[in-house]
Amino acid sequence: MKTTAVIMAAGQGTRMKSDLPKVLHPIAGQPMLWHSLQAAQAAADEVPVVIVGHGAEQVQEAMTARGLEARFVTQSERLGTGHAVQQTEKTLKNKTDLVLVTPADLPLLTPETLQSLVEGQKNNSGPMSMLTVMADDPRGFGRILRDREGNVRAIVEEAQATPEQKAIRELNVGAYCFRADWLWEALTRIELSPKGEYYLTDLLGIAVGDDETVQAITLEDAAETVGINTRIHLADAETTMRQRINEHWMLSGVTLIDPASTYIEASVTIGPETTIQPNTHLKGNTTIGSHCDLGPNTIIRDTQIGNHCEILSSVVEEALIEDEVDIGPFGHLRKGAHLAKGVHMGNFGEVKNSYLAPGVKVGHFSYLGDATIGENTNIGAGTITCNYDGERKHKTAIGRDVFIGSDTMLVAPLNIEDGGRTGAGSVVTKDIKAYTLVAGIPARAIRKLDKPEES
Numbered sequence: 001m002k003t004t005a006v007i008m009a010a011g012q013g014t015r016m017k018s019d020l021p022k023v024l025h026p027i028a029g030q031p032m033l034w035h036s037l038q039a040a041q042a043a044a045d046e047v048p049v050v051i052v053g054h055g056a057e058q059v060q061e062a063m064t065a066r067g068l069e070a071r072f073v074t075q076s077e078r079l080g081t082g083h084a085v086q087q088t089e090k091t092l093k094n095k096t097d098l099v100l101v102t103p104a105d106l107p108l109l110t111p112e113t114l115q116s117l118v119e120g121q122k123n124n125s126g127p128m129s130m131l132t133v134m135a136d137d138p139r140g141f142g143r144i145l146r147d148r149e150g151n152v153r154a155i156v157e158e159a160q161a162t163p164e165q166k167a168i169r170e171l172n173v174g175a176y177c178f179r180a181d182w183l184w185e186a187l188t189r190i191e192l193s194p195k196g197e198y199y200l201t202d203l204l205g206i207a208v209g210d211d212e213t214v215q216a217i218t219l220e221d222a223a224e225t226v227g228i229n230t231r232i233h234l235a236d237a238e239t240t241m242r243q244r245i246n247e248h249w250m251l252s253g254v255t256l257i258d259p260a261s262t263y264i265e266a267s268v269t270i271g272p273e274t275t276i277q278p279n280t281h282l283k284g285n286t287t288i289g290s291h292c293d294l295g296p297n298t299i300i301r302d303t304q305i306g307n308h309c310e311i312l313s314s315v316v317e318e319a320l321i322e323d324e325v326d327i328g329p330f331g332h333l334r335k336g337a338h339l340a341k342g343v344h345m346g347n348f349g350e351v352k353n354s355y356l357a358p359g360v361k362v363g364h365f366s367y368l369g370d371a372t373i374g375e376n377t378n379i380g381a382g383t384i385t386c387n388y389d390g391e392r393k394h395k396t397a398i399g400r401d402v403f404i405g406s407d408t409m410l411v412a413p414l415n416i417e418d419g420g421r422t423g424a425g426s427v428v429t430k431d432i433k434a435y436t437l438v439a440g441i442p443a444r445a446i447r448k449l450d451k452p453e454e455s
Helices: 032-042 056-065 081-086 111-122 180-187 202-209 231-251
Strands: 003-009 049-052 071-074 098-103 128-134 143-146 152-156 170-179 214-219 262-264 280-283 298-301 315-317 350-352 367-369 371-373 384-386 396-398 409-411 414-416 436-439 444-448
Touching: 003 032, 003 081, 032 056, 032 098, 032 111, 032 231, 049 056, 056 071, 081 180, 098 111, 098 180, 111 128, 111 170, 111 214, 128 202, 152 202, 152 214, 170 180, 170 214, 180 202, 202 214, 231 262, 367 371, 409 414
Parallel strands: 003 049, 003 098, 049 071, 128 214, 262 280, 280 298, 298 315, 350 367, 367 384, 371 396, 384 409, 396 414
Antiparallel strands: 098 170, 128 170, 143 152, 143 170, 436 444
């Protein structure tokens, strides 16, 4: 049976008090809609359908930018959840057997939970199945009414519930799976509410009125049902998602010294035997190899890191780090930094848009910008590439086996050939020939150096 997921993402979310559409507020580094889409798609066969409304163009662009495949249907008038699902009929009628409907603001529902809902409907003789949860805190959810035989008979919204009904612990989660042919006809029978909206929950009453069986799949983990209507709810969901992510990586062989102070976004991947120290933030499209030691007090974003690397109390952004690199403490890698195998970068060093070949050593308090550094070159403490003249950026090219003395200023554009050397405190404004020592302000050639014999 073909199953298509429909995610309701048209609401404005006024209680968020935000210019950003509610479904784009991030959880573990990704919009809540991203999480809902991932879970729903895992439980379905076909390309999912997202119902958009408020901020429709912004929502669609955000999902497309993340490479998520989805079809978008616009609910121009916000006339309730039933009306929202009705907007998908032209897209889905006669093209799917089952329709899985979930709200975008329930981002903690897992693929396994939604798969169980779909499987429940496949085995249900009736037209719909629904998720319920047993919880002491109703959080505004409707109560499930059952008859003496335990059959689901109705959903009573909290505002209309009697004191006795409010005491019921079984709650309507708001996720459903429908038999498609029944759904399209039943949607036309939903009556307009006093508020002027068509409620999807009314389909339960229609099914019961038709003497059809409604199946309830009851969740055991109430944390999955945290719906987001305020920023307090958003923080609750963030905490739950962070715990879920951290537990996943610990079960995969990653050591988290203090999970409560470790922040790993959903798009990050980590190899086994890596250790994450406290107060480390791993963000964006970051990939980390095995046997690394990261942190404490480290931020890494959109970076690829190899194996056996050590990064201590540093900030790394949009960089590429190969195997056996050590950085910090207090290093800063900026966009375009590429550190090859075995590079050492001392404390308070900064690298931007530069390639450091294998075996390069960078002393503390150095800045390398728009530079290419050859193998086994030593960059002394306090070295600065003066790459910006006030209007344009310029390149610095440094060859193999070069020794740059401490506090050297390299005024780009500049080319230093293999084996070149600078004296401490030099200001280099002209190219340096191979195996030549320069020193002074401005630096001048002092003498030629012996070229090492090739082994």
